Amino acid sequence: MSLESTVNAERVVITGATKRYGELAALDDFDLTIEPGTFTVLLGPSGSGKSTLIRSMAGIERLDSGTIYFGDREIAGSGLHTAPEKRDLAMVFQDYALWPHMTAQENVEYALKRRNLDTSESNRRVLEALDRVGLSSKGANYPFQLSGGEQQRVALARAVVGRPSLLLFDEPLSNLDADLRERLRVEIATLTREIGATACYITHDQSEAFALADNIGVLRSGKLQQIAQPEEIYRNPANRFVAAFTGTSGSFVGQVDSLSESRAIVALGKVNIECRSNQLLAVGDSVEVLIRPSATSFTDSGTSALPAIVLDVAYRGRGYEHVVECEFGTISSVFATQSVARGSKVQIFIDPENCLAFPTQG
Amino acid sequence: MAFGTGQTAHDRVPSSFKPGEFRQLRQFRRLFGRVRITPMVVFWTLILFILVIPISLFLLVAFSPRLLGQGSQWFTLSSFTPVFSGAYGKALFHSLMLGICAGVGAAAIALSMAWLVLRTNTPARFLWNSTIFALFLAPSYLIALGWQRLFEERGVLEIMGLHVEPIRNLLYGPVGICLVLMVKGTPFAYLVIANAMRGLGEEFEQAVRVHGGSRFEAFKVMANLLTPSLFSAMAIVFAEAISDFGVANTLSNVAHFPVATYQLYQGINSIPVNFPVSAATSIALLSLVVIAILAQNRALRGRSFRTLSGRTRPATMMKLSLFGKISTSTYIIGLLVVMLGIPVFGAVSASMLEGLGSLLSNYSINFSNYSRVFHSRFLLNPLIYSTEMSLIAATIAVALAAIASKVLTATKPSKSKRFVDFFLLAAVALPGIVFAIGYIFTYNLKFINDIGLHLYGTSILLAIAYSANALPSTSRSLVGNMGQIQESMMDAARVHGSSGARAWIDVTMPLIARPLLIAWLLTFSGTLLELPVSELLYPPGSPPVAVGIEISLAGFDYGGGTAIEILSILWALLVVAIAFFLFNRFAPPGWKRLGNLR
Numbered sequence: 036m037s038l039e040s041t042v043n044a045e046r047v048v049i050t051g052a053t054k055r056y057g058e059l060a061a062l063d064d065f066d067l068t069i070e071p072g073t074f075t076v077l078l079g080p081s082g083s084g085k086s087t088l089i090r091s092m093a094g095i096e097r098l099d100s101g102t103i104y105f106g107d108r109e110i111a112g113s114g115l116h117t118a119p120e121k122r123d124l125a126m127v128f129q130d131y132a133l134w135p136h137m138t139a140q141e142n143v144e145y146a147l148k149r150r151n152l153d154t155s156e157s158n159r160r161v162l163e164a165l166d167r168v169g170l171s172s173k174g175a176n177y178p179f180q181l182s183g184g185e186q187q188r189v190a191l192a193r194a195v196v197g198r199p200s201l202l203l204f205d206e207p208l209s210n211l212d213a214d215l216r217e218r219l220r221v222e223i224a225t226l227t228r229e230i231g232a233t234a235c236y237i238t239h240d241q242s243e244a245f246a247l248a249d250n251i252g253v254l255r256s257g258k259l260q261q262i263a264q265p266e267e268i269y270r271n272p273a274n275r276f277v278a279a280f281t282g283t284s285g286s287f288v289g290q291v292d293s294l295s296e297s298r299a300i301v302a303l304g305k306v307n308i309e310c311r312s313n314q315l316l317a318v319g320d321s322v323e324v325l326i327r328p329s330a331t332s333f334t335d336s337g338t339s340a341l342p343a344i345v346l347d348v349a350y351r352g353r354g355y356e357h358v359v360e361c362e363f364g365t366i367s368s369v370f371a372t373q374s375v376a377r378g379s380k381v382q383i384f385i386d387p388e389n390c391l392a393f394p395t396q397g
Numbered sequence: 398m399a400f401g402t403g404q405t406a407h408d409r410v411p412s413s414f415k416p417g418e419f420r421q422l423r424q425f426r427r428l429f430g431r432v433r434i435t436p437m438v439v440f441w442t443l444i445l446f447i448l449v450i451p452i453s454l455f456l457l458v459a460f461s462p463r464l465l466g467q468g469s470q471w472f473t474l475s476s477f478t479p480v481f482s483g484a485y486g487k488a489l490f491h492s493l494m495l496g497i498c499a500g501v502g503a504a505a506i507a508l509s510m511a512w513l514v515l516r517t518n519t520p521a522r523f524l525w526n527s528t529i530f531a532l533f534l535a536p537s538y539l540i541a542l543g544w545q546r547l548f549e550e551r552g553v554l555e556i557m558g559l560h561v562e563p564i565r566n567l568l569y570g571p572v573g574i575c576l577v578l579m580v581k582g583t584p585f586a587y588l589v590i591a592n593a594m595r596g597l598g599e600e601f602e603q604a605v606r607v608h609g610g611s612r613f614e615a616f617k618v619m620a621n622l623l624t625p626s627l628f629s630a631m632a633i634v635f636a637e638a639i640s641d642f643g644v645a646n647t648l649s650n651v652a653h654f655p656v657a658t659y660q661l662y663q664g665i666n667s668i669p670v671n672f673p674v675s676a677a678t679s680i681a682l683l684s685l686v687v688i689a690i691l692a693q694n695r696a697l698r699g700r701s702f703r704t705l706s707g708r709t710r711p712a713t714m715m716k717l718s719l720f721g722k723i724s725t726s727t728y729i730i731g732l733l734v735v736m737l738g739i740p741v742f743g744a745v746s747a748s749m750l751e752g753l754g755s756l757l758s759n760y761s762i763n764f765s766n767y768s769r770v771f772h773s774r775f776l777l778n779p780l781i782y783s784t785e786m787s788l789i790a791a792t793i794a795v796a797l798a799a800i801a802s803k804v805l806t807a808t809k810p811s812k813s814k815r816f817v818d819f820f821l822l823a824a825v826a827l828p829g830i831v832f833a834i835g836y837i838f839t840y841n842l843k844f845i846n847d848i849g850l851h852l853y854g855t856s857i858l859l860a861i862a863y864s865a866n867a868l869p870s871t872s873r874s875l876v877g878n879m880g881q882i883q884e885s886m887m888d889a890a891r892v893h894g895s896s897g898a899r900a901w902i903d904v905t906m907p908l909i910a911r912p913l914l915i916a917w918l919l920t921f922s923g924t925l926l927e928l929p930v931s932e933l934l935y936p937p938g939s940p941p942v943a944v945g946i947e948i949s950l951a952g953f954d955y956g957g958g959t960a961i962e963i964l965s966i967l968w969a970l971l972v973v974a975i976a977f978f979l980f981n982r983f984a985p986p987g988w989k990r991l992g993n994l995r
Contacts, residue, residue: 126889
């Protein structure tokens, strides 16, 4: 059963948003545009400002300066702060935020009050939403009678039942175990696209971000570092922070030996490895080489192979992930279908396509 | 730029006005342009007028008599000189000593009871909780009067032919006064210590034992973890004891053992009233309470153990032997007899003795005193009047307390939070008698009357004073529950279409429905039998029930006085029972579950 798609998705434009808590700038002259009907994930570590941003969009926080537009409507600006209930949005909270004195059905129904529907239509939509998240038989249950995953499903049903033009997700999966996270992630992805709303989702988990997003925005210290499609973020990170935060299995410091187009040969002691770089580099520069997990594999020989010793091995079902130590540091997530014993001497091949060089900081 | 859907003119702050236009309006807007009449503005205005201004003005007069027309000096400390010498000094010292003894004694009793009730299977533990609730409801003067009726000359026990003079001599002195204050303080101490002990799972004890510690060493660790709550309990009972007016006005007065609150009362009843000295005494009394709270904070610095977590496992009950069960039950029942049994027996027996207090030698046991109460408007009207006042005061106090506790539990630090916190804490420490004198002083000031506020001697002022007096403790009682409400639940209501007020009604109110009801009932019961504010602020010809009892006793109508006492308590219990019945019968199922839910 799918929900009817009658949503008028809106473009969200945030310009110069600033929010300070005392000396700390949670948002610092922040700009962001989210296209209507797209699913944007804002990715960043703790303290990067992503929660402040999504709460400002919801109207729970008030910006110090800057503007927010939903479509043509200015909802936050100089001296203007539209109340949350007037923004026509819905939100899924990290801690579910279900009201414990209401049943699951009443929780979902609450979000329809603003639509002024007649009782039969309201009931139909509530049951439809609960059915869509697989909880049609648990509408009469109170939140304490539901598991964590079920509670978050009710919160999801509550968010979509009113067919808001904007859906906000505040780290909705972070309180759930791995299996539930994956299942609920799929539900969020399909349900949100089904109703066609503009979606903004915040997380600190890069795998969640890549799995869900049409676009990913990476935040750091209240500033947007890069916003692009997931593939672009992964292949061409704008800076070292974006690269590091979107998944690496190790990093080494070396010197640029030679340059050709977008490639750099980096000398790591006696070994040269080839990397990609979108940065301005010169021969002799000190660089940090960031290695994506998909870049590494065991090899028998090769001039650019790194000699290493296996420190640890972990069985992952499809095969084995190894942690190896070489002269320049540790590399994790070296995948092989056969395990290599701890303490074995090995050669590691590094694929230049998934290996990125950035000028060393300082 | 046009306003979008859902925006109102109120959402936008006015930018400027054309020069020369609407001069007065501009001046007004400069002052109040940003102020809208919101529930919070109303709340702050009320807090200012019922709490901050009356108390501040009264305390200020100790330093600046001339500012408020009470003397010739703009600034002086001379008002404090008599406070630390003569009768005032002696009374203050008595209060201090009584406070310390009551604090230590009540904490010791509470600790033993908390351990017996929560950690053992002693059979008598089930009697304790109802005793605690009854002691909460009973004002200290009623406990004192119960003892007095039994042991006084020609009292109940002497009429029964018992020789009680040695006990009377002990009771009518510091030992008896301390005993009553200790009894009254024990419920407060018990709640603090029991709450801490409930959060103390058995894992701490087990950790000591599995790492080689003996049972005694495990006990030492437990005692250490409970230290913060013991300090808190002692500080609370100390503050309650030195602020008490009920015992001061009854047992302490009869025993000629003056305490500070009674000295203040006498000062305010002397002619001419010396407000600066009364204010200075109040400041001294308030300082003692503040010192106790500060000492407690200092003692607890770095020792506030966070023992409660989601992983805390409830401690297992110690299974007592037959001898253990008998001895602990005897201890509990003995305490119950002393704390509640004797005063209740004293009051009930006195209320049923016809002719008690008179010089007659013939006494009979019957219900004539009760009959007189129902047929005499002098006896019954105070109860009716107090009920009306209590209904109003409890409703106002709980409404304001709900807002105050919301402000206090806001996660973001704010000036308003600090302000409410400071004043409510200061007001909790403020003895009722000081509060009442503050009202007398402020609402008799010339400029207050000049602006048309002729409230002194009216029921309106009494209702306001009752509400303001109950507000600090009621707010504190709601803070814990309010603090348990995750802010995201209110946020969720707002983003899913509810206004702030609507979200409050739909989410916050149901979530704290039971604590609100309990707070209302405690405020109602407390106000019904309240003494110091009633004594000093009741309108002429309309005495509240506490004053009605006093008047009867002063006229040696001990039977009639105690009959009103008993009826008042029964009436309070009946209201509590009805309220709980209605709540359990008619509140939606989700509301009743609260307390366990987050």
